Amino acid sequence: MISLPTKINYSSYQAFILWLLIISGPLKSMFTYFYLDFNFTLFAFILAAVDIVVGITFRRHDILLTKESMFSLLMLFCISAIIAISLIYTESEQYAYEKSAIFTVNILYFIYPLFITSIDLEKLCKWLLWIFLPIAILFVIAKFLYFSDLNADHTLIRYEFYLIRRHYLGLSTTTAALVLLLVYLKKPLIYTIIALITMLGLGGRGAFIFLIFTLFVWKLNRIIDFGVSFKIKKKHLIFSIFSLSAFAVFIYYFFDKIVAVINFGLLRFKTLLDPAADRSTRGRIERLEYTFDSILGAPWKFVFGEGIGSFGILYTGVDGREYPHNIYLEVLFELGAIGLIPFLFFTIVPFWYRRNAFYMALMLYFFLNALKSGDLTSIWILFLTYGLVVFNPKIKT
Numbered sequence: 001m002i003s004l005p006t007k008i009n010y011s012s013y014q015a016f017i018l019w020l021l022i023i024s025g026p027l028k029s030m031f032t033y034f035y036l037d038f039n040f041t042l043f044a045f046i047l048a049a050v051d052i053v054v055g056i057t058f059r060r061h062d063i064l065l066t067k068e069s070m071f072s073l074l075m076l077f078c079i080s081a082i083i084a085i086s087l088i089y090t091e092s093e094q095y096a097y098e099k100s101a102i103f104t105v106n107i108l109y110f111i112y113p114l115f116i117t118s119i120d121l122e123k124l125c126k127w128l129l130w131i132f133l134p135i136a137i138l139f140v141i142a143k144f145l146y147f148s149d150l151n152a153d154h155t156l157i158r159y160e161f162y163l164i165r166r167h168y169l170g171l172s173t174t175t176a177a178l179v180l181l182l183v184y185l186k187k188p189l190i191y192t193i194i195a196l197i198t199m200l201g202l203g204g205r206g207a208f209i210f211l212i213f214t215l216f217v218w219k220l221n222r223i224i225d226f227g228v229s230f231k232i233k234k235k236h237l238i239f240s241i242f243s244l245s246a247f248a249v250f251i252y253y254f255f256d257k258i259v260a261v262i263n264f265g266l267l268r269f270k271t272l273l274d275p276a277a278d279r280s281t282r283g284r285i286e287r288l289e290y291t292f293d294s295i296l297g298a299p300w301k302f303v304f305g306e307g308i309g310s311f312g313i314l315y316t317g318v319d320g321r322e323y324p325h326n327i328y329l330e331v332l333f334e335l336g337a338i339g340l341i342p343f344l345f346f347t348i349v350p351f352w353y354r355r356n357a358f359y360m361a362l363m364l365y366f367f368l369n370a371l372k373s374g375d376l377t378s379i380w381i382l383f384l385t386y387g388l389v390v391f392n393p394k395i396k397t
Contacts, residue, residue, distance in 0.1 A: 011396050015120040017051060019127045020044035021109060021384060022177065026170035030135065033160050045105060048112045055115035063114060068353060072390045075346035076107060082339040083308045090307020090334075095319045099309040103376055106383040113387035118396040121358070125185055128178045133195060136171045140201035143168070172204025173369055173381070176211040177362060183215065184358040210368040218361045284325045290315055291324040291333050305336030323375035330375055350389045358395075359388045 024040040031038050055063060065073075083100050090096045143165060146157040175195050182192045199208050294314070295302055306314060311333055312322035323330050327347075332340045350363065363385040370379050 011118045011120050012123055014051065014116050015123045016127075017044065017047045017112075018116070018119065018384075019124055021048060021112070022381060023128070023132050023174060025378075025380070026167060026174050027132075027135065029164035029167040029170075030139075033158070033164055045108065048108060052108070052112060052115050059115070059117075065114075068350075069114070069390050071349070072110075072346055072386070075342040076110065078342040079335075079339060079346065080104075080107070082335050082342070086305060086307040086335055086339075088307075089304070090310045091313050092307065092309035092319050095312060095321065096307065096309030099321075099377055105380055106376070109380045110383040110387040110390075112384065113393050114391040116391075116393040118394040119388075120396040121181065121185060122396075125178070125181045125187065128174075128181065129187075129191060132174060133178060133198065136175050136198050136202065139168070139171055140198060144201075168202045169204050169207065169373060172199050172202045172207035173366070175199050175202070176204075176207050176365060177381075179211060180214065180218075180358065180361050180365060183219075184361075206369060206372045210365055210372075213368065214361055214365040217364065218357065287315065287322075287324045288326070288329065291326075291329045295329075295332055301336065302332075303336045303338060305332065305334045305339060308334050310334055321375070321377065325373055325375075327370045327374045327376065327379060347386070350386055353389055353392075355389050355392055356395065359385070359392070363389050 020040070021044045024044040028040045031040060080103070083103060087096055087100065092099075142157050142161055145151050146161050146165075151157050175198055179192055179195045179199075182195065196208075199211070291311075294306070309319075311324065311330065313319045315322050324333060328340065328343070331343045335343075347367065351360075353360075363382075366379075366382040366385050370382050374382065
């Protein structure tokens with residue numbers, strides 16, 4: 001459980017900032033539901049920015065840039081320059097400037113790990129496990145109750161919850177990050193099981209599938225070794241039997257309630273068997289078709305793109321946030337091949353770096369999510385994971 005520290009050291013403070021950066025997006029919606037006008041994301045952004053300034057001012061001798069980090073920063077500079085140039089010819093008159101400004105948040109998330117002295121993953125795990133996960137579980141229960149007969153007059157769960165229901169995806173991806181952390185730190189299996197069940201209840205299809213794939217890739221060698229030399233000690237067998245028995249009793253007494261809540265989230269997984277009947281899937285396919293048609297429509301569009309922030313105005317006629325649900329197609333559509341090339345280098349090259357296994361697994365997981373659901377204004381955590389891999393901050397032991 002959580003214990004109150006007698007003193008807060010610098011690594012704990014930075015772990016707190018890192019925790020805020022990870023959860024700020026998903027939890028911002030909760031504040032909206034409770035009429036609390038507090039911008040969690042902006043607060044985390046300011047703390048990180050101040051910490052960077054402190055790092056530049058007082059820790060210059062500790063901040064070292066390798067060839068790998070210099071390469072990533074150069075690619076990021078090229079992408080930013082192309083975004084700025086595309087403002088000249090974009091069809092978007094307002095959102096283009098907003099999107100360009102929001103992209104700078106990605107840059108801050110990316111460079112923040114450069115200024116982290118050491119990451120206290122134990123503290124990060126505790127805060128995610130005992131603060132974030134219960135909130136995600138409450139979200140699952142609230143979603144179930146909102147659409148149940150008990151809430152016919154919206155006296156149990158207010159209508160405002162309907163407005164924030166789409167934030168299940170952010171909650172799902174953050175819960176998946178917790179699972180990866182639990183596996184890396186070798187925490188009790190029951191915590192991982194609870195987190196996985198929560199993900200099923202949230203209904204994040206891609207988030208769950210990509211997590212399983214990431215775990216498989218990460219632990220493939222161990223899975224093979226385990227299968228070849230499987231042995232179990234007597235005391236471990238007894239403990240496993242006792243734990244499974246206790247869990248089975250719990251499931252037996254609360255089976256109906258657990259199934260009812262989880263099945264509500266599983267409805268989204270069932271639509272994978274019939275994509276044509278799923279409105280979300282159909283919408284993504286339509287966006288992809290439009291993107292390909294536009295890119296191949298004229299050579300200059302393929303080379304230079306339509307300009308930053310242009311997808312929304314061209315696809316829907318509304319100058320606002322819309323995207324193809326794939327970061328590479330989004331970059332190619334808006335920034336063309338000249339923007340896609342440095343973006344490819346920025347996102348692909350770090351997979352060949354030799355880094356901590358947890359950093360690499362985290363990067364792979366959020367990379368896969370961005371290929372399905374991300375856009376340039378919502379992949380802050382992806383950039384953060386790239387920062388962890390590129391700058392490789394020490395893990396506190």
